[in-house]
Amino acid sequence: MSFLTRKKFDFVSHGLATDTFGVVRFRGSEGFSKCYRFEIDLVSTEPQIDLRSLLSNPATFTLLRDEGDIPFHGMLAQFDQLHQVDEYVFYRAVLVPKLWWLTLTQHNQVFLDKNVPEILQDVMKDGGLTSLDFDLRLQADYPRREYVCQYGESHLDFLSRWMEREGMYYYFEQNENSEKLIITDTRIAHSEMDQGKNLYYSPPSALDEPHREEVINSFVCRQTALPRDVRLRDYNCQTPSLEMSASAHVSDQGRGEVYIYGDHFRTPEEGNALAKVCAEELLCKGERFYGESTIPYLRPGYLFDLQNHYRHSFNQGYLTIELEHEGSQTAFLLAGIRKELSDTERQPYYRNSFVAIPGSVQFRPERKTAKPRFYGTMKARIDAAGSGQYAELDEQGRYKVALPFDRSERMGGKASAWVRMMQPYAGADHGMHFPLHKGTEVLLTFVDGDPDRPIIAGAVPNPDAPSPVTSENATRCRMVSGSGNEIHMEDEAGSERILMNSPKKGGFIRIGAPNDPDWDKLMSKDGISLATGGSFDVKAQVWNVLILGESAAITVGMDNKFVGVLRVDSTIGARFNFPMLWEKKCGAEKTKWIGLTQKAAGSDVEISGNNVQAVGAIQRALGSKVDAAAMDTKMNALKTRVAANYSAAITAQTRLIANKSEVSAAKTEAVGQATRAAVQQSQAIADEATAAAQDSRLAATSAKSSASEFRAVVKRDIAAASRLRLRAERTVLTILDTQV
Template sequence: MSKSSIQQLELKIDGQDASSLAPYRALLRERISSISEYRVQFQGGSELKSEDILFKKATIKITLDGRDKSFHGLVKSFSLLGVGQQGNIHYSVEICPQLFLLGLGEAHDIYGTSGQVDVLDIIKSELTHDQAKSPNKTQSKGRVGGNYAEFRTQGSYPKRDFVVQYAESDLSFLSRLMEKYGIFYFFEQGEGGEKLIFGDSPSCFPPSRDDTQLTFRRASGSISESMNISSFAKRDVAKPAKVYLQDYNWRNPDASLMLDVDVSGPGQGSIYGYGHHFLDKSEGQALAKVIAEAEYCHAHYFEGESDCIFLGAGQQFSQSEHPVSQFNGDFTVTEIVHEISLANSSLDAFEEMDFQTSYQNRFVCIEANTPFKNLAKTPIPKIHGFVYGVVDGDGDGKRAEINDYGQYKVRLYFDLRDEKPASASCYVRKSEVYGGADMGMHYPLLKGTEVLVGFSHGDVDRPIIVGVMPNSKLKSVVIGGNKTSNVIKSASGITVTMFDGDG
């Protein structure tokens, strides 16, 4: 592996004297659509306390060949490693872009009931919580600055009137939505801090620039005086050949939604998915294309080693002078690990510290014109049982609003939002014991009626009213005192009673 000698490694943490922090080793991991992790070991003269370090802004600055690169974030973890022979204390910190804050905690939320939303609307709201209404989110409203993110997305996405976050972190919620629709994110590091970039096509990545126009040079084992790529290899992995998706839209029950998309290149086998929640074939085609592109870009990629500090996840670069012609061209880094060590005679060693001052990295990349799509790896919450809710409605009357499909608005008990009446839910279908064309049975539900809600295929975005539940306020018409009666009683009091005898 090619190595370059660095001139300086700096660590700054808000509230701490930078001159008292002596970093000597760093391992910095970046990956598209993942939270970067920057781990730094350093020596400090005085004893530091975690409450003075955690969540503080921090910067790692590397100086190599007279040029600087900085990595910014917040301190996520802090460790006291030990004490050196001369009494100096050694520490390590893990620094992450502030997006990691969205991975702390667990929440429930519902989007779309006050107006249809798409995935980009949800991302923007989750970043700042400007639209937050749930108490667990309003407490942290604005935790990520409005200027923190930049949207370079070019695609359009379907609008939905009911999108549920259920028992998952905000970051997991956003991650699974982005994986579904083919949106990715990465971080651009500048002098003043990091910038969160959202994209959905290769043109969203910053193109190769002067400091990422790299030459291939085999590793010599000595310290390099220029930035080169020293190792480059191609990996091809077996993958499926086709993606099939199928779904059902009750609004158009006779329409076939079966579709398929080819995965580029040779493959065997297929992926069949049902219940991805698309309303027509064009929506399904877009979802299947995302799956196919994710399979392709994770099965055909390159691995390399270099000493260029300006490579980063989401950065495009150009390689020249490689003896294999197909290895010369433009590529996009999808993940990278930077390794930095700084030999310092003033270090108070407390462990084996036999290393030289150097910088090197290992990276994974794809061809620059290959669409990057993340594999669907974030767990999707499923509700395989039932949840409780209450029939909702606007106005002063007892009657609930029923639309032309016989659907109701339902406020779910896990929903903490203080929405106005009829704004906490989309219209929800109600299961009946008998029905058909111009026939059936339906007893209208009143506002405030407790209902049992199930979910089609466990999908939290597809609720169905499966039954009515009595409670201490809304008691059953049959109780211990009339246990031998079969009773039907309407809201106006019309009653049909069938006495079954004492047997």
């Protein structure tokens, strides 16, 4: 039905006939970075309208005018059936743009390696918009971001907070059939209104001219105090030594400073861009103009020029940023109900109030959309490519994780950006790190509670990956690698021990209490091998004990030194063997070393089962000569060492000769004449040994002047010692033969 032949407002739902509804009155609001919303009271003669179908169909509310209609396209967010008066049924509709659909969502998702414009497009398309429903008119360059998280937010809140941060804002263009979302970051994207840019200021008076029906009848200015500067500061873990600070100037007349920390900018250049956006956000609040008008085509996002204001400086260009609409056709509501209507009630009207800023000022949206904060921990799993056991790490030792809420199904090392892991000890060229395996359950926390800045707090066990310490071994501190390498410390009273075990060769080291309960669980009991390509040094400040169960072998390639500062006790259980020199069997022999002189007291020398008494005169004489040779060689450290070694060899041979001479003397007492001959031969041998010692001293002295001569002397001494040894052996054999 047609309610009026000349109406000012119209509403059409595209699922119903165009004349189904008449508009009684309405209120609406629109502005930058907000979805417009019109609440429209309707009247109809149709009481059985399918209310659900209205919500799924587009609708259009139109301000009618002879010079061109002003449409508002969108969807119905709400539709109410109110009451009935006579044959009229009253309804209320709430009209919003399609962008409003994004408020119905709540999502948790991750965006990787995308810039903000790309993220905006992905989110809007996921919310039901097509590429025909929006247009990005951006001037700035937006760097790619490694990791962006939408956490517990609607799509619209997520888009809004990112646009507010980056200085983007949006408004709507109304075309013939639909609305289009315009996202911009620059004032040069705004254009003049199609209906004309000149708007006239004409306050209410009795002198209004007829052509001034659509005028601005109120226009006031508000100045607001501003801060002087904006300063930002942050920290980037990728450039820890680079100072992350930025600043921007707001107003010369400003007071104070706005200081913001933790805005998550990664370079000083990005920080300066953010500081500039913050400064422009504050600056566009410094001077605003509030007006009222009857101009229906006044819209946010469009420029106009004010004319005829009594303050000449106000007659300039402006950009409309907010608008409130109001209109009524009350005659619909009262017709047939009240017979008497006032002139005001009979006349439909339209008016609006608006907010504008100077056209030369860059608008920036207020940062009012709160960023979600996550204080606590979140479960995740280590993500990695391939089928290997270990997860891949980057050059910084970071991991990739699969978040529990992410529905992208990106796996194989593509579920996240690289994420750092907290360590108990870290620093330049030092620290700790136990590599995690693929699929390991970890707990994430977030720097400053920011979902865009995750960090691995630690790994946690579960029934599929149990803890190495349970109720069965609660007194143990254990560290077990994925391949079975283990270090554990047993703290049970009386069984304190430390065990290190590697399954490769079955080697282990145990310190502390014996009889480790896990002995039978070790892979092998073969022992431990210590090897080094260089030196191996073991030092004990007070004392050291080395106990070897069955046998021990110590092999020295070239040189061996055994030093006792005050006393050295050597205990040999069964046999003490000096190859090539002599062989002694003793139970508990004590040997005292003083310099290079040896005294043997109470020694038992066993040869063929006979006990003889050692006569030490010749030995002491030879020892004295060796001592003298050693003292002479102290002039030069290197030469002394060589001479001493050779002198020691001669001394050893001499002792052998002396011992055998003592045998000869003992035999002499038993066999008579043969003994005297042996003594004479022994004396001759002693004389030759004395001569050899003197030759050794001369050789050591000559070594000081000529190394080559010294080597010759040494060779001669060795030959002489060999001859002495052979003669001594022959002497002993002669004595034995004589005895026989």
